[in-house]
Amino acid sequence: MNESDSRAGELARLFEESLSRYQAALAEATSESALRVVHARYAGKEGEIRKRLADALKAAPGPDKRAVGQAGNTALQKAEELFGSRLVDLHEQKRQADLQRRLDVTIPGRPHRLGGLHLLTQVRLELEGIFAELGFQVATGPQVETDFHNFEALAMPKDHPARDMQDTFYLRSHDPSHDPLVLRTHTSPVQIRTMLQQKPPVRIISPGKVYRKDDDPTHSPMFQQIEGLCVDEGVTMADLKGTLLYFVQRFFGPGIGLRLRPSFFPFTEPSAEVDIECFFCKRSGCRTCKGSGYIEILGCGMVDPEVFRHVGYDSEKYSGFAFGTGLERMTMLRYGISDLRLFFAGDARFTEQFR
Numbered sequence: 375m376n377e378s379d380s381r382a383g384e385l386a387r388l389f390e391e392s393l394s395r396y397q398a399a400l401a402e403a404t405s406e407s408a409l410r411v412v413h414a415r416y417a418g419k420e421g422e423i424r425k426r427l428a429d430a431l432k433a434a435p436g437p438d439k440r441a442v443g444q445a446g447n448t449a450l451q452k453a454e455e456l457f458g459s460r461l462v463d464l465h466e467q468k469r470q471a472d473l474q475r476r477l478d479v480t481i482p483g484r485p486h487r488l489g490g491l492h493l494l495t496q497v498r499l500e501l502e503g504i505f506a507e508l509g510f511q512v513a514t515g516p517q518v519e520t521d522f523h524n525f526e527a528l529a530m531p532k533d534h535p536a537r538d539m540q541d542t543f544y545l546r547s548h549d550p551s552h553d554p555l556v557l558r559t560h561t562s563p564v565q566i567r568t569m570l571q572q573k574p575p576v577r578i579i580s581p582g583k584v585y586r587k588d589d590d591p592t593h594s595p596m597f598q599q600i601e602g603l604c605v606d607e608g609v610t611m612a613d614l615k616g617t618l619l620y621f622v623q624r625f626f627g628p629g630i631g632l633r634l635r636p637s638f639f640p641f642t643e644p645s646a647e648v649d650i651e652c653f654f655c656k657r658s659g660c661r662t663c664k665g666s667g668y669i670e671i672l673g674c675g676m677v678d679p680e681v682f683r684h685v686g687y688d689s690e691k692y693s694g695f696a697f698g699t700g701l702e703r704m705t706m707l708r709y710g711i712s713d714l715r716l717f718f719a720g721d722a723r724f725t726e727q728f729r
């Protein structure tokens with residue numbers, strides 16, 4: 375055996391050794407990506423077999439290079455075949471596993487639980503709809519208000535006693551020279567903002583969350599108001615009463631009458647409380663109406679000229695009415711709900727009754 379033959383034998387042994395380790399590594403790889411990593415490590419550009427081939431070519435004398443190259447190519451070809459067949463095996467395994475997976479199409483599905491609007495949202499939308507029939511548009515505003523919009527412009531200066539009835543939450547301002555900020559105590563600031571932005575005629579309702587320092591079964595520190603404002607030439611108290619009667623009969627039921635009782639609000643003059651005939655007892659007296667036959671539902675009045683002065687309306691030319699009520703109160707009355715806190719507790723046993 376000459377020197378050249380023994381070198382060829384040595385090289386073939388080296389390739390065989392690489393290939394057998396390569397094959398073992400392929401057998402251990404169980405995914406296509408793992409397979410490709412193994413392939414790169416042995417048969418790739420920087421792989422072991424190519425490296426061994428390059429080294430052998432460098433070391434072989436001229437006449438032997440051809441034979442070395444051939445042996446290397448044979449080894450690389452073998453490596454490709456091993457890789458290809460292992461890849462086919464792996465795909466076949468996966469396909470078989472898929473075929474064996476059992477799917478019972480007769481098992482009943484899991485139904486999606488359908489959500490619904492909260493009762494308060496339903497009632498708010500209904501109220502908005504009723505007033506839309508009379509041409510009122512919905513207006514909204516910020517819940518954090520300036521003292522000016524919440525009190526001052528509504529004829530409640532800093533020392534006004536009416537502020538006591540609406541004690542609220544104050545926010546610390548970054549700028550002490552800034553008008554103090556409060557969580558609004560009513561949605562009336564929306565009326566001010568609307569009037570500052572547009573000239574009469576104005577016909578809006580403003581629903582929204584408001585805040586006061588109250589907390590008991592019929593009062594919550596957060597509740598929702600819905601207020602209305604109508605300003606135009608020649609608006610009278612008769613328009614106010616007609617609007618409210620329309621609302622009451624659409625919301626509580628046909629034929630229900632109402633009465634106005636003189637009252638006081640800082641931003642209306644004259645002011646009135648509105649009672650509706652008790653629809654539980656038809657005025658014969660019951661627990662809900664405390665035997666009086668009437669239920670108080672809202673406050674209202676003719677807009678005070680002082681309010682018009684703050685927003686730059688000519689009170690000689692224009693007049694208007696405003697009213698406001700609590701969304702929770704309206705809802706509790708109509709559905710006979712006794713505890714305000716049920717609205718906010720998030721108990722599905724309660725909320726699901728009003729789908």
Ligand SMILES: [Zn+2]
Pocket residue numbers: 652653654655656657658659660661662663664665667668
């Ligand atoms: Zn009654």
